[in-house]
Amino acid sequence: MLCIYIKIMASKKKKASKKKSSSNKITNREVLEEIIRVDHAGEYGATKIYDGQIAIFGKNSKLGKTIQHMADQEQEHIEKFNELILEHRVRPTALLPLWNVAGFALGASTALMGEKAAMACTVAVEKVIGEHYQEQLNLLGDDHKDLKKTISKFRDDELEHHDIGIEHDAENAPGYKVMSKVIELGCKTAIAISKKV
Numbered sequence: 001m002l003c004i005y006i007k008i009m010a011s012k013k014k015k016a017s018k019k020k021s022s023s024n025k026i027t028n029r030e031v032l033e034e035i036i037r038v039d040h041a042g043e044y045g046a047t048k049i050y051d052g053q054i055a056i057f058g059k060n061s062k063l064g065k066t067i068q069h070m071a072d073q074e075q076e077h078i079e080k081f082n083e084l085i086l087e088h089r090v091r092p093t094a095l096l097p098l099w100n101v102a103g104f105a106l107g108a109s110t111a112l113m114g115e116k117a118a119m120a121c122t123v124a125v126e127k128v129i130g131e132h133y134q135e136q137l138n139l140l141g142d143d144h145k146d147l148k149k150t151i152s153k154f155r156d157d158e159l160e161h162h163d164i165g166i167e168h169d170a171e172n173a174p175g176y177k178v179m180s181k182v183i184e185l186g187c188k189t190a191i192a193i194s195k196k197v
């Protein structure tokens with residue numbers, strides 16, 4: 001009887017210590033740097049995409065105002081990552097000038113194709129970013145609780161942008177499926193490059 005009791009207690013202790021160690025996961029420094037670098041790049045690119053769309057639709061049009069709401073949130077996001085990149089001493093991506101031009105060009109060119117195409121661009125970009133933020137939440141340890149909170153809030157904002165795109169009939173844009181795939185692939189490539197370069 002005593003033997004069984006000792007075995008049970010030992011197994012409970014083992015489980016408890018296992019649980020403790022998983023909740024105390026420490027984030028690898030390289031992973032942390034990649035997360036901050038790529039998010040800084042992505043938020044910068046997002047502000048440029050919406051700048052490009054607003055340049056075409058104008059700030060005061062009905063759609064322009066909706067886009068401005070998303071652009072304002074992107075501005076908050078990039079400002080936060082501007083702080084984080086300094087606080088954690090992370091080198092920004094060398095490709096910011098490229099994301100400046102590419103982001104603006106993507107926003108303006110889809111806006112020139114029409115309102116639904118602009119919204120299709122939003123849906124594709126925000127889908128990738130929302131999923132990407134979710135993956136990062138799984139990678140970060142409890143040693144970065146504040147960063148996790150920030151990323152979780154931003155993920156919710158990006159998913160709200162995605163839903164705004166859907167509500168504005170993005171899925172009825174001409175060539176929606178092909179356009180979405182091309183933009184999603186472009187975003188994923190940009191993410192992969194900006195982590196490292």
Ligand SMILES: [Fe+2]
Binds near residue numbers: 043046077154158
């Ligand atoms: Fe954002």
Ligand SMILES: [Fe+2]
Binds near residue numbers: 046070157158161
């Ligand atoms: Fe967004």
